[in-house]
Amino acid sequence: MSQSSLVRTPKPNLTYRLVSSLLVFPVFRLLFRGSxxxxxxxxxxxxxxxVANHGSHMDPPLLGHALGRPVAFMAKAELFGIPLLGRVIRACGAYPVRRGASDREAIRTATARLEEGWATGVFLDGTRQSDGRVNNPLPGAALLAARTGAPLLPVAICNSHRALGSGRCWPRLVPIQLRIGDPIPAPSSRRRPDLDAATALLQERINALLDQGPQHP
Structure with a gap:
């Protein structure tokens, strides 16, 4: 058994459970007929x-509350200075990244979260995609896995780009589904060929999940 598998996973706190039950789940299940x-x-x-595709600002809370365990995400450090919002997002596992911080600092912060036993969320393209697919994957997720030995879990978020994609000010109430794939072992090394191979496999798995069955309302 690897050392990483022995790390105790943090349990959801009261704030996290309240946000899930009173906000995220009603929006996901009722408004967007989520599944x-x-x-x-x-x-x-x-x-x-x-590891997921990214089509909407709704993706972090959906991904963070629909898998059955908390998922930590990077958030702009400025958000943590807002009294109520800062407390809520910190309680839900978000961690601050300073504006202009280097990729190396972000990787170190995410690695620390993983070493604490968290599930850590990464959007494979880094930014929202207008078609909701993985188009230009980055190696950050594979590097995190290689550094910590954590497995990679591909997740496809279907239809969020249609519900509230880039340029939309008001949500369109289309069904949203999260499709979870089989875990992928961490890359065997941090060498670029190993990271690229894992990243390409994640892109293939997530896009294949998106292609399974109809996504339109």
Missing amino acids: TAGNNRVPMQGPLVV
């Missing part, structure tokens, strides 16, 4: 790198 598929594939203990 998940493949929750049995989510490792419930130990560090985990959750």
